[in-house]
Amino acid sequence: MPASARRLPTGGIIDRSKSIGFRFNGKSYSGFAGDTLASALIANGVSLTARSFKYHRPRGIVGAGHEEPGSLVELVGDEQSANQPITTVRLRDGLDARSVNCWPSPHFDLMGINQLFSRFIPAAFYYKTFMWPNWHLFEPHIRRAAGLASAPDALLHQGLYETRHGHCDILVVGAGPAGLTAALAAARAGARVMLVDDQMQAGGSLSGLAENLDGRHALQWVDDVVAELDALANVVRLRSATAWAYREHNLIMVTERAPDEDHVFQRTWRVRARQVIIATGAIERAMVFADNDRPGIMMASAAQIYVNRYAVAPGQRAVVFTNNNSAYRVAAEMKAAGIEVAAIIDSRTDIDDAARSLAAGIEICQGQVVSRSEGRRRVKAAVIRSAAGGSERRIACDLLVMSGGWNPAVHLFSQSRGSLRYDTGIEAFVPDRAVQACLCAGSASGLFTLSGAIEDGAEKARLALRACGLDSPNAKLPTTVSELPYTIEALWHVEQDNPAAKSFVDIQNDVTLNDVHLAMREGFGAVEHVKRYTTAGMGIDQGKTGNINVIGAIANRAGQDLQDIGTTTFRSPYVPIEFGAIGGQREGPVVLPYRHTPITDWHRQAGAEMYEAGARWRRPGYYPLKGESFQQTVDRESLAVREGVGVYDGAPLGKFEIKGPDAGKFLDLLYTNVFSTLKTGMGRYGLMLTDDGIILDDGVSFKLGDNHFLMSTSTGHADEVNRHMEHVLQIERPQWQVMITTVTTQWANATVCGPKARQLVEKLCTDIDLSAEAFPFMAMREGTVAGIAARICRVSFTGELSFEINVAARHFAKLWDKIMEAGGPMGIVPVGSEANHVLRVEKGFLSLGHEADGTTDAYDLGMGWIMSKKKPDYIGKRSVEIRRAKDRPRRELVGLLIDDPARLVTEGAPVTPEGRRQASEGLVTACVHSVALKRSVALALLEDGRARIGQKAHIRMKDDVVSAEITAPCFYDPDGERLRS
Amino acid sequence: MLLLTCPFCGPRDESEFAHGGYARKQRPDNPQMMSDDAWVDYLTVPDNPMGPVREKWWHVRGCGTYFTVERDTRTHDITDEGESHAS
Secondary structure (H helix, E strand, C coil): CCCCCCECCCCCCCEEEEEEEEEECCEEEEEEECCEHHHHHHHCCCCCCEECCCCCCEECCCCCCCCCCCCEEEECHHHCEEEEECCCCECCCCEEEEECCCCECCCCEHHHHHHCCHHHCCCCHHHHHCCCCCHHHHHHHHHHHHCCCCCCCCCCCCCEEEEEEEEEEEEEECCCHHHHHHHHHHHHCCCCEEEECCCCCCCHHHHHCCCEECCEEHHHHHHHHHHHHHHCCCEEEECCEEEEEEEHHHEEEEEECCCCCCCEEEEEEEEEEEEEEECCCEEECCCCCECCCCCCEEEHHHHHHHHHCCCECCCCEEEEEECECHHHHHHHHHHHCCCEEEEEEECCCCCCHHHHHHCCCCCEEECEEEEEEEECCCEEEEEEEECCCCCCEEEECCEEEEECCEEECCHHHHHCCCCEEEECCCCEEEECCCCCCEEECHHHHCCCCHHHHHHHHHHHHHHHHHHCCCCCCCCCCCCECCCCCCCECCCCCCCCCCCCCCEEEECCCCEEHHHHHHHHHCCCCCHHHHHHHHCCCCCCCCCCCCHHHHHHHHHHHHCCCHHHHCCCCCCCCCCCCCHHHHHCCCCHHHCCCCECCCCHHHHHHCCCEEEECCCCEEEEEECCCCCCCHHHHHHHHHHHHHHCCEEEECCCCEEEEEECCCHHHHHHHHECCCCCCCCCCEEEEEEEECCCCCEEEEEEEEEEECCEEEEEECHHHHHHHHHHHHHHHHHHCCCCCCEEEECCCCEEEEEEECCCHHHHHHHHCCCCCCCCCCCCCCEEEEEEECCEEEEEECCCCCCCCEEEEEEEHHHHHHHHHHHHHHHHHHCCEECCHHHHHHHHHHHCCCCECCCECCCCCCCCCCCHHHCCCCCCCCCCHHHHHHHHHCCCCCEEEEEEEECCCCCCCCCCCEECHHHCCCCCCEEEEEEEEECCCCEEEEEEEEECHHHHCCCEEEEECCCCEEEEEEECCCCCCCCCHHHHC | CCEEEECCCEEEEHHHCEEEEECCCCCCCCHHHCCHHHHHHHHHCCCCCCCEEEEEEECCCCCCCEEEEEEECCCCCEEECCCECCC
16 A cells, blocks of 8 residues: 555645654555654554463554554664653654564564464463463563563663652643633633643644534634643643642642653652643543454544544444444544444444434444454454344444443542443443542543533532632633533443353453453452453553453353442552653662762872761772782781771761750750760760660760760761750750751861871870870860861770861861871771771670671670660660570670681671581671781670580581681770770 | 551641551550550550551651541541541
8 A cells, every 4th residue: 555545635733744754573664744653554454463471462552642452662762762652652763663562573473373262361370380380480571471561771862861840839640621720710810820731732632533612723822822831931841741640638640741842751740739620531441252352453533633633544334333423423523534434333222313414324233232343464344143143244444433432531530539430321431439639530430421521620610719719710611612422332342152262351351251250250250350360451551442341241150230340449549650751850879879088089099999888988998009908908007007007087977966954964865875975076986776775876075164065976877866866855854955967077086096196196286285294085176177277085985095086178188188188107997897897896895787786785895884874864765675584695795816817707607516517506797817816706696695605616608617706895905004004 | 559548737648657557545644654565555555447447657757747547547537637636
């Protein structure tokens, strides 16, 4: 057939001056600007566009929008994208698409053989058959045979995904006649309005209708309304934007598929609206009869849209099959467009005169049904008979359009938890009671005439405005021409003459009427069960044209009303949404950004391997010199601290200033030991518990002055400690006068440590007496270091003499340089977190997450002294007491000297009795090569460990059992003389 | 995403807040005087109703206020916007 053979000579809202070339399944075609892939293929006479999911039957174009159940395509090239309904792909230059589900092509599909065996593949066949030995063995092969398109394997090139928040008084979803009327009324009243519509052009159903408003073409009215809205500052109008989820508290998710900005590929809006007007229209329902899936069988409304909007003829000789009035107009418009309409098959017993006169000149077969179709790759004939059965008549056709009535698009309303009611007048579920602040307008509320939709749009706008406290101005509504009233007699399916026939209720998932009946016979009779057993309604189209027929089939078979059967749950998203559109810019390093100290660049230039040191802080792990192994580096850095001087970047340490008359009392409640008795300028190590008795944090707090403390916390727990403190202050002790200020990033510190530390600091600081007598361990002094105002703390996490020099973060790089410069002659070494770990293990200092793991308490760690006996109460006290009153063996912190001094064991390795394969009696919490002892040492939590010092423990490794001597958990300077020096 | 009304900042998206746990009685001043059972009950047995529940929220990405609201667990309806604890 020559290109564009099916294009009508006039009409349509396409731009005939712009020809667009595209490829489909490897062949080149052309269409016009304004076409979809579907309309362009129809114009080119392509009717076989897909193979079905399970049986690989030939399929064509069924719908004209998101409801399309028949044909899915994947896009190839730069815009690679999977499983797009063929009807929603806009034609653009260079578009390259191919059908899914068929290999090698829809005309010659090797999998089509499934059809021959289809009587062996009933509903739930795969689940029943491939149970032994394991479904997962078969799954990949079945998925390949059945599967839809594959996910894109490359990143997008067209632009970014973006996220925006929107706020408005009234959100109108849908720019059809009801939505436009409502949006205009709301905008004129001065409300902040958002109008979103999933088409590029506003108009909704008007785009597919040859309709008049105010005596001119309806689209001119649409243009006027849109022009007025676009000129108003209080209106945001989004095109090509689908509202796909209605969440709690009137949050609506909207994804814009073609934003104006070139660099944005898709933009997702989270719109919080005071009132929502749902004007999403209605969706036509398919007819269920034998072989109702052949290419050339199409929704009546789709045929109408192809004729009116795209000016293409989907066939040359049509048969119309309907149970309601709406298809009569389609028949008349097809006829006017030059398509021969052979007959209207109307299943109803009663047809009104208005309908008959609209279809003047077309044969009307009253009380008749299409019992089956004929043809192979395209429908060739409709076979009709009386609804009650009887003799058949064959009517040749290449187009069979069907209308099973209309369903209001209640998806968003139902997602908002609004209830539905079955309306027997229109034989459809309609919105009933709203739960959130939303209103349905137009055909979305079950009003299927144009005048009804417009009046309803105006009325719902008035109600929404009133709820926002605004008056609605009086406005004249556009006048419509007289319309056919909507009447219907339900027909959920045509009885099959051949029991083995295939009457599809879900074309996309290849679910037939027989599958529904099978599910009911096997005990899955509830509508949600039928859905899961048969997969009806689970496709990309979510059963938009077919679900109601499943409900009808259940009702027929069970002898119940549809109201009692109910619907399956309408879930978001309403249409498929790409993960990228949901994620927006939250990808890569932006998901959880790293925190950096002021001298990250220095560390990198010094060759440091950067680690994450808790709470997303980047910190140097170790600074390897050329040719050094990991262990050599760590040994060198550790030795420098033990024998000379080292410095490490302590900037990430959590820091809080705590002020107020009740600050001391507050710390006494937070920590297990007493802080209120501290003298100004002195600090104390504290242990912080939760009220469950679990160790939350440890750290040193200094008293800076009356009612003024500086608390430090471990790096990884600063945020959690902040939450805990605010909770205690605001919830438990709101009457206490305490203010907490986070100063973690205000103060950065360089910790100079090692026997030569004092000698180094003396070179930089002359206004503080640094002697051990004047400035003892656990004291804090304020002065200047290298000319910078500083707070110096004598704390030690390494066991050596240490000065923690805190300066304002903006001066930190300068301080660091001065320290390195002054320390150069002494052989100063920058120290990473690996060496820090070695030094603290040698000392047996606690590390949260290693030794304190949520089960241990202070007594287990040999720190019973820190649990104050004097204080009547502190957070965690009661729970620890209750737990310790139970006479169960406790795991206690011990040291392990591994018998083989060169052997290191994995942190976390279990300790079992005699190394036997049985329940563990403890675990290794840390194991390092000690530079002080020149051998491996470990810390462990071991049942009744302290009583077993001197005995042997056995660590189970993957390949062997490692024996070790149990010792006290401190391998170096147990009396602390060096850190006090 | 809920819409929560911070007593200080007004209505804000849930993403600005952190859940602060179920609201329970204020921590007793002298837990030592309580029986083990009473303490464990206070600490570990929250109401878990299908319906309105009182819970704390922390405006962590905002002003830092903790406040209590009553939320219906079936519908997410905020049935009582509550107020700040801090005076």
